[in-house]
Amino acid sequence: MxxxxxxxxxxxxxxxxxCAPLLVSSKNVCRYAAFLARSCAVSxxxxxxxxxxxxxxxFGLGNPLTSWELKTILGGIRRHKGDQGNQxxxxxxxxxxKLHGTFNLSNLLDLQQWAACLCAFFGLLRVSNVTVKSQSEPGHSLCRKDFSVMGKGGILRIAKSKTNQYGHPPHTVVLPYIAGSxxxxxxxxLKFLGAQLAAPDTPLFSYTDEKGNLSVLTQSLFRRRLIQALKDIGLSSATYNTHSLRRGGATWLMSVGTxxxxxxxxxxxxxxxVYEYIKPSTAMKLDVVTSAVQKL
Incomplete structure (x- = not known):
């Protein structure tokens, strides 16, 4: 998308x-950058x-984004607008x-949301990996056949994604088994999938509602329910959103020495x-310095 x-x-x-979109001149690339900067951050x-x-x-053509003119334009946009963004x-x-306590896991809708949250966190998944844009547009949704249990965890096979538009090779995501947690x-x-039997090609985060309709987890529903759960535990959507799960998983892995x-x-x-996702906390930095000092 x-x-x-x-x-x-x-x-x-x-x-x-x-102007033609191919063999575009440096001047027109710069014009496009300036046009975008009217409403977009430099990133x-x-x-x-x-x-x-x-x-x-x-089309086997050279990269038109390497000009000195474009570099200068982007530098000017960065100085004028800043590039900190709203991360x-x-x-x-x-x-x-804390979020776990906001969900009623005997309710399929809550169980669906919680399962998607945990998979997004531990699998470092994008929101588009666990949701669909709309009920009528399933896109490249994960299916039940893409999940399997093996060894000490589970495997998700993601055929297509933001960085793999053509599906080769698929990205393999490993999910941990955390006993009793x-x-x-x-x-x-497994609890969510076991609640209803479904065909292997059925979207992974979906269930059949009381009217017999297939209810697939959409981006808007996932976002709305997570924002409400965050609000319930005192966190603001101004500082946390669905992307915080992927970023949190990466930050957590770094904090444990990955x-x-x-x-x-x-x-x-x-x-x-990836560097934009991982911002070491003061505690993480202190641990590194303390460990280094011990080797003096």
Whole structure:
């Protein structure tokens, strides 16, 4: 969906200024960047510009985003608007324990939401991995056949995602089994799946409602219910949202000593964007310094 949004934005701009989208001049790339900057932060401008690079690569053409002019324009946008953005804080295990108390797990809707939250956290999943855009547009939703239990945990096989538009090779997500814990994603997901029998191709986070209709977890429903649960435990949607689960999982893994390269692989990051997700806390920094001092 992000690809389509960026693509349509760029094509509409090209049509508006009557220029070809391929073999685009540095001048027109800069014009597009300035156009985007009217309403976007510099980080978002870079994301939208990236579609130009992708299109040119698909046709075997050079990358038009390497010009000195564009670098200067982006620098100016950054100085004028700043690039701090509105990054949400990570949700950590201590938050998850509190969130658990807001759900009635005998209710299928609550169980669906909680299972998706735990999978998103421990699997470092994007919201688009565990939800669909709408009930009528399932897209590349995970299906029941994409989940399996093995060894000390479970496996989710994600065929297509934001960084894998064509489905090759699939991204494998490992979920831990945490015996006796309210935060165990395997126990929670199995409980949800076991509540109703369904075909292997059925969306993973779905169930049949009282009217016999298939109810799939949508992005809007997932977001709305999480925001309400956050509010119930005293956290504001101004500082936490659905993306806080993925960011929280990455931050937690780093806090327990997981190498950054492993976190990047587990979260399916293809670029250095992972650095934007992981902000070491003061306690984490202090642990590192204390450990280093002991080796003096």
């Amino acid at each position: 992000t690809y389509r949004t960026h693509f349509n934005s760029y094509i509409n701009f090209c049509n508006a200024i009557n 978002t401008v870079r994301q939208y510009l990236n579609i130009i690079r992708i299109l040119h690569m698909e 949400k804080l990570p949700l950590l295990p201590e938050h998850l324990y 309210a935060l165990c994603p395997i126990t929670t997901l 190498p950054l390269a492993m976190v990047k692989a587990m979260g399916d990051w293809k670029s250095d964007a």
